[in-house]
Amino acid sequence: MALIVQKFGGTSVGTTDRIRNVAERIKRVRDDGNQVVAVVSAMAGTTDRLIAMANEFGAPPPDRELDVLLATGEQQSIALLAMALNAIGVPAASVTGRQAGIRTTGSHTRGRILDIDPAHMRAMLGAGRSLVVAGFQGVAPDGVIHTLGRGGSDLTAIAVAAALKADVCQILTDVDGVYSCDPRVVPNARKLPEICYDEMLEMASSGSKVMQSRSVEFAKKYGVVFEVRSSLNDNPGTIVLEEHPTMENVVIRGVSIERSQARVTITGIPDEPGMSGLILGTLAAAEINLDMIVSNIAHDGQARHSFTMHSNDLGRAQAALKPVLAELGEDARVETEAGIAKLSAVGIGMRTHSGVAATMFKALGEAGINIGMISTSEIKIAVTVDETRIEDAARAVHNAFKLDQLPN
């Protein structure tokens, strides 16, 4: 008898009809002789509706109260799914974040899971019940409710799987798994049977929004093998796991793209200590998430820094940098460019294969696509291109590495 953790997102439990479907799915898994712990999000739309109410009082709601409010969304869906399960003969009980023993730390609306005391869940499982655990929430040591922020239910599922030493952890979602590239862009993209944590992390941070990075990081830290698969069918999905030697045979696992990026370049920076810290500190204080960061020294001895960010943040970045320019001296200038996109090729195989960048740049060149910034890590090569060419770029790179074909 295997213990299987299954996570269902807000769309999967968005209506009572869909909740019934989820219940039927859990029943099939149970009828095959398994124990099931479902982790669910709030019904789609609930969280937005609650946030809208919270914003009707003319002042930003205190985060503490926002957490109390938002946690009700998952509490409703666990009760409803437990009802749906009992109605079809599956003994099931709902478990709030607190009852699941999920202790959190950090700040309200962005809590982090500290640990999970699985005693209560174990006792209930021992009594033969399936469990329905509220995602996205936990309780701080002083008893206040924390929510876990975006992607929090995935995190709950992986943490619960770790705490219960589950045999399988499935993240059921509206995609079939992780693809070699977005199939809407590259029609011959292939579903990957497996991908290692580090590749998944690079894909996630490069715009492949199957899961938030921190859930993958948590899984990596605790060695939780999980599968991303569709909630709409029974097809096998993508297994995410620690890398093993044969995985390095594949040079590039996948290509991910991220649109709506913007570039800020600051030129004429005196080549003195502290300049980079000043600039990056200013942008961090303005809560602007930078993605690629490239800097070098120009022939005149002055430095230049370039960053990419979401284009929504460009205005705020320019405003934040204005007072800094004066401190940088009279030669300093800010240039901006919106309308760019990022393409990343990701694979642990590039650690042991040479010529990956050359193959990639050659393919882009042959497709007539100009490369802007370049940034690399041990297992990723990322470039910016004009946003109008990003789909052509993705297809060119996907073809160059033959990602539509099964690896040898």
Place this chain on the structure above:
Amino acid sequence: MALIVQKFGGTSVGTTDRIRNVAERIKRVRDDGNQVVAVVSAMAGTTDRLIAMANEFGAPPPDRELDVLLATGEQQSIALLAMALNAIGVPAASVTGRQAGIRTTGSHTRGRILDIDPAHMRAMLGAGRSLVVAGFQGVAPDGVIHTLGRGGSDLTAIAVAAALKADVCQILTDVDGVYSCDPRVVPNARKLPEICYDEMLEMASSGSKVMQSRSVEFAKKYGVVFEVRSSLNDNPGTIVLEEHPTMENVVIRGVSIERSQARVTITGIPDEPGMSGLILGTLAAAEINLDMIVSNIAHDGQARHSFTMHSNDLGRAQAALKPVLAELGEDARVETEAGIAKLSAVGIGMRTHSGVAATMFKALGEAGINIGMISTSEIKIAVTVDETRIEDAARAVHNAFKLDQLPN
């Protein structure tokens, strides 16, 4: 500095605009130098909406899960009211039933308050915050959520007032207080400045639905003085308290009426031990709430029992009694009468004043109203009349006891 507990019902917090009004009201009390603990119900309509969802799975929802679901209603309203308070500069924090230390016993959906550990609330009050406590909910010793059933938020308010030794407990509602009779029926009915627990209990059990009996019983048990007053204005309401000697000067405090009653009479019952138990046990097993119960021996040596109940229960009562009739013997018959109503005159003064029943029956007789069943307690005289005459009956009795005039 007084500590004031204020309870607001679902209508008072039914929209974000109304929640803002409640916040303003609490702010005024606080600005007068008081500490405030608000106890709130779910926003009007929320509970019904949740119950409707719970009933969509084709089987009665388990009570355990219904409690998990319904408790979210109050959790939402406490968060929203705490937000509204903070938005107008009142430091306030929401407190769930669990955080309030409300420990319950009994069964799901009908939990009873076992005790309250006020340590956490005291600490928060000590930090200068106003509190917004979720009504209607608590936690059983094993950690599961209990809701308290109908009128549960009133019960929470009174229990919280007792636990915190509050100076004042106000039940804010959509009526101005407790009246000598329903003003829609008796236009010259008077708002009572005070009423003792026992009178309030008799009024409540006699159809004056300002509050559920058990909240009043709890207040009586723990000596919590509370005031029923309007949430829409600042008029003084009705103080409910332990009786004091001068209260006995008033013969009748008020007249309450209850419509849509039905009578069941069983005749031809053998005058043997166990017959009453058989009949009443059968009706109790069918979960039919009996109100008046009258029985006597007819001249032929056979007994007859009459009961009143809500007319909605009449069909179920007849069905439940059918198999019992055979056991009662061949002479047993069931008669039923719907379309009756009950009038009760209530007052602790009748313990020390004679002739109360005579005055009441004379008034009804002069108004040409036939009396059906009669039932009395130490402080109540109740009669049934034809439902079409109940308003005339109420006015006649109200006038006979001069309830429109201030007592001497």
